[in-house]
Amino acid sequence: MHVKNVTNAELEKALKVLNEKMFNGNIVWKRSPEKYGTKTRFTLTVKKSAERGGRRGFQGQRVAAACWHVHGHFFDAVFNQVPEAIFSAQGKTITLTNGNWEDSPVGSMFNPKSFSQMCDCTHSFEVWGVNFHDPSSVAFESEADLPDPQEVE
């Protein structure tokens, strides 16, 4: 995955907010943000696949990867700081007004699923008391909610 118009500090801040507000410290970089040309490359994953934000495979097995909701909330946390951020992943472009929270079909004809079902977020409210499945229920209501790393005490 890569992104344009965003600094590494802004990506780190988005990750921090995500972990503090929703995912309980379970989201980490698989590949830390790294500049190449005008873009920054990065990959998100989870520390523990059984914890918040962990993905499941087609057979329901736990996979060491971050789920669709982690990415949706992460993009939102970046857009809160940098509305002009442009992400691209797997041939899709995601901007503030287009592409985020769009589901994609995965699986096969005999086992059709959508990407948003490949995790436990549907039940997250029952399990963890937070609803990761509904983007409108997110805790990032305002920019004032976001801690500012540039703030000097």
Ligand SMILES: [Zn+2]
């Ligand atoms: Zn999920």
